[in-house]
Amino acid sequence: MEPQRPSVAVARVARELARAGVASARVEAELLVAHVLGVPRGRLALADPLAAEQTAHLADLVRRRATREPLQHLTGRAAFRYLDLRVGPGVFVPRPETELLAGWGVEQARRTENPLVVDLCSGSGAIALAVAGEVPQARVVAVERSPAALDWLRRNVADRVAAGDRPVEVVVADVTDPQLLAGLTGRVDVLLCNPPYVPRRVVVPEEVAGHDPDEAVFGGADGLSVIRPVVAAAARLLRTGGTLGLEHDDTHGTTVPELLAADGRFAAVVDHPDLTGRPRFVTASRRSDACHAAGGTAWQTGSS
Structure with a gap:
């Protein structure tokens, strides 16, 4: 799996969260991607692409958020x-x-x-x-x-x-x-x-x-x-x-x-x-x- 740019990951996660009925899907997508990358949300545009293990971790967090586990529990x-x-x-x-x-x-x-x-x-x-x-x-x-x-x-x-x-x-x-x-x-x-x-x-x-x-x-x-x-x-x-x-x-x-x-x-x-x-x-x-x-x-x- 090729490394994924943060902007691409955010767009994908936002779509998945929106389909699951999560409010503020775009904001939460940015917060989840930033959490996985270990960077502030405001610096996502400057962050490195997600490695394969980070992409897998993100997918697990998105799955849990779609079941309504609180965002704050996912990021801690x-x-x-x-x-x-x-x-x-x-x-x-x-x-x-x-x-x-x-x-x-x-x-x-x-x-x-x-x-x-x-x-x-x-x-x-x-x-x-x-x-x-x-x-x-x-x-x-x-x-x-x-x-x-x-x-x-x-x-x-x-x-x-x-x-x-x-x-x-x-x-x-x-x-x-x-x-x-x-x-x-x-x-x-x-x-x-x-x-x-x-x-x-x-x-x-x-x-x-x-x-x-x-x-x-x-x-x-x-x-x-x-x-x-x-x-x-x-x-x-x-x-x-x-x-x-x-x-x-x-x-x-x-x-x-x-x-x-x-x-x-x-x-x-x-x-x-x-x-x-x-x-x-x-x-x-x-x-x-x-x-x-x-x-x-x-x-x-x-x-x-």
Whole structure:
């Protein structure tokens, strides 16, 4: 078999992926060919032709992608804001919509001189590491309970430390524990969370089903089984004026803000859309206990 030029390989793979019904077939073809060649996607045009063993490897990856194995599992990497994270079986693959929540968290953290930022349900560490990389003065704590996810989290933390970022503190804990991070009660400046929130009845895409861990996807019958205790934890952990950013299902654009408003300990409750305009994450600030005693909270929708 003669060596195949990258452009030819990309065109062929794109056709095969498109026939299999894979969205963004051309982009994924470029990423797969670049992965096999060991070059950045932007340098494909300058890369050497694929050798026979590389062509065979590529064919195997294309076959697996056509069966909806996640692209990130095939390459072992996931892009998130300015990060290139390690991912694979056992950890939730971070999504582009969560970059909006992370970006909001970065903006909030930059408003405090030496902020304490907590990332609950950290998974691969995407949110925590984004904050640590973009707000060098922040102390960032990442909480995760899954042994498999913790393995990926610790690897990503080690990678970022090697790249010069401040270490993220990894805490092994269940975010539904009423005593979660008891030593940080009333001290947290920014609390961020992308919890499992899909209602159990919802049919998820093939790339999610059987690949992303169920415990990182589904949040009980109504999708709120983790969100409810996270709201309580945020109210306890945040200092007065501290801020919360919480991702939720697109069917929860009213429900989750109402949970925060009904709690009474949060002000400035605003829901934000994702890149497609669907409700995606809610933000709020911790009221003083005196204000909490005084009355309820209204909420509103906003832009991301």
